[in-house]
Amino acid sequence: MRGTAILAAIGLAIAGPAAAQISDDAVRIGILTDLSGPYADSGGKGSVVAAEMAVKDFGGTVRGKKIEIVSADHQNKPDIASTIARRWFDTERVDAVLDLPVTAIALAVQQVAKEKSRTVMITAAATSDLTAKTCSSVSTHWTDDTNALTAGTARAVFERGGKNWYFITVDHAFGHALQKQASDVVTALGGKVVGTSRFPINNADYSSFLLQAQSSGADVVGFAAVGDDFTKAIKQANEFGLMTGKQTMTGFLVYVTDIHALGLPVAQNLTFSEAFYWDQNEATRAFANRFREAVGIMPTKNHALIYTATLHYLKAIDKAGTDEAVAANKAMRDLPVAFFGAQTRIRADGRHLYDPVLYRVKTPAQSKGPWDYYEAMRTIPAAEAFLPMNPACANSSPG
Structure with a gap:
């Protein structure tokens, strides 16, 4: 009997900590997003709803502990974002942060998460530096990065006849990175960059740039811009007849909400790659509806990846038996990712690997109804889309 009691006590000692590894008896997930600015449609309220849907689908608890979603507006300011993240981690006991549109914001919060050893899952910001340079064992990058958005897209468009390119580029580090990475692919494949126009952020008039692109003889006009700058340029490109002309119009960071705002008569024939489209398969349609x-x-x-990342994070906590960041992130890397019918994975450096798809925006005549906007042109293998892993990131540490 004494031996049985000792064995039972040992069993409780082993099982007890695992059951108690959920800090503060709750898992708290913070959605740090743009609730009121230019990215409110691609993120915003929808980001919060997507996370809540994942929690509901997981069952509302993990290891018997409640799951809570909190949210805040970072106002597109890195200092505000990092201040919120510190408060969440230090006083509000938030275990993980998601979303993070805008590169500077994602980099700032990623650094805070490293310092505090908390989980950060980046589903919106696109710079490849998030895994190529600033990787850590508590950080994952879920969305298409600048390499996937440009290199994969440029190769796919090149293979469809787009040999010569003209770039209309926002004069900002992000625009420069998009143009450089696409240009490197085009020239490596034997194509040419026949011209470039650069414009300031919040530019109003693109007419001179569009006329130069139109007369350049380029097969492809690449718009290395995002948000309002991108949509304004596309509206004016349509006014000059470029959207229905012989040249291929290509974007890099494009959301379905951009196309919805532009309308098919304006956006028709635009090409770009995407991680997710609502009408891909039964699983995407069920989630989208x-x-x-x-x-x-x-x-x-972004919404789809927040749902996927939240669900995967909860599965990882359940597997690891803890919400401690390093252990949970290791489990995230070990487990396959269920990505709406596709089985994808997270590499050791935190890069989510999947096959993006090159799409073309349908003409009004081709669309069968509301939100029926995209035609799939080519699947881009992950090996073409994403950079090889930086060996220094293979065993990245929290700090």
């Missing part, structure tokens, strides 16, 4: 009932729009790739 639920999301639209709650939010009123179809989900963007």
Whole structure:
């Protein structure tokens, strides 16, 4: 009997900590997003809803502990974002932060998460530096990065006849990176960059740039811009007849909400690659219809990736038996990712690997109804889209 009691006590000692590894008896997930600015449609309220949907689908608890979603507006300012993240981690006991549109914001919060050894899952910001340079064992990057958005897209468009390119580029580090990475692929494949026009952020008039692109003889006009700058340039390109002309119009960071705002008569024939489109398969349609009932729009790739990342994080906590960041992130890397019918994975450096798809925006005549906007042109293998892993990131540490 004494031996049995000792064995039972040992069993409790082993099982007890695992059951108690959920800090503060709750898992708290913070959605740090743009609730009121230019990225409110691609993120915003929809980001919060997507995370809540994942929690509901997981069952509402993990290892018997409740799951809570909190949210805040970073106002597109890195200092505000990092201040919120520190407060969440230090006083509000938030275990993980998601979303993070805008590169500077993602880099700032990623650094805070490293310092505090908390989980950060980046589903919106696109710079490849998040895994190539600033990787850590508590950080994962889920969305298309600048290499996937440009290199994969440029190769796919090149193979469809786009040999000579003209770039209309926002004069900012992000625009420069998009143009350089696409140009490197085009020239490596034997193509040419026949011209470039650069414009300031919040530019109003693109006419001179568009006329130069139109007369350049380029097969492809690449718009290395995002948000309002991108949509304004596309509207004016349509006015000059470029969207229905012989040249291929290519974007790099494009959301379905951008196309919805532009309308098919304006955006038709635009090409770009995407991580997610609502009408890909039964799983994407089922998620999209639920999301639209709650939010009123179809989900963007950011919304879809927040849902996927949240669900995967909860599975990882369940597997690891803890929400401690390093252990949970190791489990995230060990487990396959369920990505709407595709089985994808997270590499050791935190890069989510999947096969993006090159799409073309349908003409009004081709569309069968509301939000029926994309035609799939080519699947881009992950090996073409994403950079090889930086060996220094293979065993990255939290700090």
